Ligand SMILES: Nc1ncnc2c1ncn2[C@@H]1O[C@H](COP(=O)(O)OP(=O)(O)O)[C@@H](O)[C@H]1O
């Protein structure tokens with residue numbers, strides 16, 4: 367954390383509610399900080415031109431942003447091997463996004479903009495397990511899907527790099543189906559045996575908790 371905070375201070379920016387960020391050719395208003403983020407500052411934002419919501423991840427580290435974009439670019443090129451339903455959709459990114467407060471530019475940040483998966487139907491695995499209203503049948507189905515996603519990722523020689531319950535989102539649809547999304551690819555690594563083994567260990571921990 368200490369390696370990350372200073373960069374924000376150097377740039378003199380601590381994002382606040384109602385700040386506007388310019389990402390490529392659009393403006394977005396920061397509406398609500400999404401807790402749970404650690405390396406990134408994650409916000410629910412509203413696009414000014416049409417009111418549509420997105421999630422903006424403001425990251426002080428270019429390498430983490432590049433790591434995440436690299437993963438999304440890669441997914442776009444291997445859709446049949448790692449389907450779109452396995453990960454969020456990236457909307458845009460900007461490594462020199464202007465931050466505007468009360469009409470004045472106050473600095474620049476690196477931003478990744480993602481499709482917003484609303485909290486009323488998507489929940490992190492961490493929260494889901496905490497709430498404890500999850501049947502063993504549902505846990506089993508989540509475990510199976512999670513395992514499959516990690517297998518597919520590793521078949522492509524990509525390690526997630528930061529696999530924990532807060533980086534897994536679960537989606538319960540009306541007809542009882544369950545979706546599992548892997549998120550947060552800022553630490554992902556290609557062809558890295560150490561990172562692949564770490565993923566495996568972290569996966570086993572999560573699976574054992576799922577029962
Ligand atoms: N596309 C999204 N839609 C809705 N919530 C999201 C989305 N992406 C991330 N989140 C929420 O924001 C939190 C932080 O995002 P994450 O990508 O994990 O960044 P960090 O690197 O800060 O951990 C996640 O744990 C999740 O709850």
Ligand SMILES: [Mg+2]
Nearest residue numbers: 403532533550
């Ligand atoms: Mg995360």
